[in-house]
Amino acid sequence: MKTATAETLLLGPGPCNISESVREALSRPLLGHLDPGFLEIMESTKAQLRQVFKTENTVTFPISATGSAGMEFLLVNFLEAGDKIVVGVNGVFGGRVAALSEKLGAELIRVEQEWGRAVDTEAFCEVVKRESPKIAALVNGETSTGVCQPMEGVGDACREAGSLLFMDCVTSLAGMPVSVDDWGVDIAFSGTQKCIGVPPGLAPVTVSERALEVYRNRSRPTPSFYFDLDAILAYIDGEGGRSYHHTAPISMVFALDAGLKEILAEGLEARWARHARAADYLRSEMAAFGFSPVVPEGERLNPLTTLYLPEGFDEAAVRSALLRDHGIEVGAGLGPLAGKIWRIGLMAGNAREESVDRLVEALKRELS
Ligand SMILES: Cc1ncc(COP(=O)(O)O)c(C=O)c1O
Numbered sequence: 001m002k003t004a005t006a007e008t009l010l011l012g013p014g015p016c017n018i019s020e021s022v023r024e025a026l027s028r029p030l031l032g033h034l035d036p037g038f039l040e041i042m043e044s045t046k047a048q049l050r051q052v053f054k055t056e057n058t059v060t061f062p063i064s065a066t067g068s069a070g071m072e073f074l075l076v077n078f079l080e081a082g083d084k085i086v087v088g089v090n091g092v093f094g095g096r097v098a099a100l101s102e103k104l105g106a107e108l109i110r111v112e113q114e115w116g117r118a119v120d121t122e123a124f125c126e127v128v129k130r131e132s133p134k135i136a137a138l139v140n141g142e143t144s145t146g147v148c149q150p151m152e153g154v155g156d157a158c159r160e161a162g163s164l165l166f167m168d169c170v171t172s173l174a175g176m177p178v179s180v181d182d183w184g185v186d187i188a189f190s191g192t193q194k195c196i197g198v199p200p201g202l203a204p205v206t207v208s209e210r211a212l213e214v215y216r217n218r219s220r221p222t223p224s225f226y227f228d229l230d231a232i233l234a235y236i237d238g239e240g241g242r243s244y245h246h247t248a249p250i251s252m253v254f255a256l257d258a259g260l261k262e263i264l265a266e267g268l269e270a271r272w273a274r275h276a277r278a279a280d281y282l283r284s285e286m287a288a289f290g291f292s293p294v295v296p297e298g299e300r301l302n303p304l305t306t307l308y309l310p311e312g313f314d315e316a317a318v319r320s321a322l323l324r325d326h327g328i329e330v331g332a333g334l335g336p337l338a339g340k341i342w343r344i345g346l347m348a349g350n351a352r353e354e355s356v357d358r359l360v361e362a363l364k365r366e367l368s
Helices: 018-024 036-053 067-078 092-103 120-132 156-162 209-216 229-236 250-266 269-285 315-327 355-365
Strands: 010-011 058-061 084-090 109-111 133-140 164-168 187-189 203-207 304-308 327-333 341-345
Touching: 010 229, 010 269, 010 341, 010 355, 018 133, 018 250, 036 058, 036 250, 058 067, 058 229, 058 315, 067 187, 067 203, 067 209, 084 092, 084 120, 092 109, 092 164, 109 164, 120 133, 120 156, 133 156, 156 164, 164 209, 203 209, 203 315, 250 269, 269 304, 269 355, 315 327, 315 355, 327 355
Parallel strands: 010 327, 084 109, 084 133, 133 164, 164 187
Antiparallel strands: 058 203, 187 203, 304 341, 327 341
């Protein structure tokens, strides 16, 4: 039986376990949010985020709230009531972009795909070229299904149509190839609790020059205090001094800085490859129990693997026994996949064979 102080091995859809250096950063003495020492760390975080997003965008920084706030920040600043948006919907998170766009009064055009498959980029690009929306949105790592959405070619279609390309890379960033500038992505957001290996609490975002031009041409001011881009830039950008907008979550920024340093020390390519090896190992080990992949090869998200359950498997009972008796968390299915699949995350430091071995050992004991 797991003790109250033992660390749970977090193999769900995020958060994942954090490293010693991130833990140390979280417990560092606080600085004020305008302290030059803190601002130096914020600047270092912004520079490292540019490397991880693979972008030259000056406007690249962490929003002070979880991943969903990244989505909301991008939509409230770049989409106005009456604007058109085309959204690829093949799971929960594309559905959320669509739902918020409608709440903001935009004209929504959905490009639907069955859950467990990537949106057909050719069909998506055709709709974008036909409709010339303000924004075309795709989820690069759909955590509800385990699909990795190909992005190649979509940026060109968006440029032809005069649209901004929006990308959710919450689950893919730092765990799979993500290349904002090469893909022609204009606005993107992520979260800290997945492959960045930091607790939930910040949403890294990046904004291209093209997107900034669209923002400057808004017909009305952004209808939000907390997410107003100009107001945030007055603090985060620092040009001509910094003015208070909100109190930055100091400890979380320390932690993000530490997490990013680890990522860059490992090297992005090496980190992507480690996530790929761990996911391959997981799929092959779980096959022995009768689990089978939901997503076809070539469309799989390495940081989050989705597997159909074996015949007659009592998923809820085994999942709670894993947590209660073995200190291992795995994720259940969502929406139409609830009760049919498991979602197993191998993210950041957890993307190793040792994590899989622990899970396999525990499963053997539970099933014997
Ligand atoms: C793909 C995707 N987008 C958005 C979010 C929302 O992030 P958060 O839960 O940190 O607000 C998540 C969270 O799991 C996600 O997986």
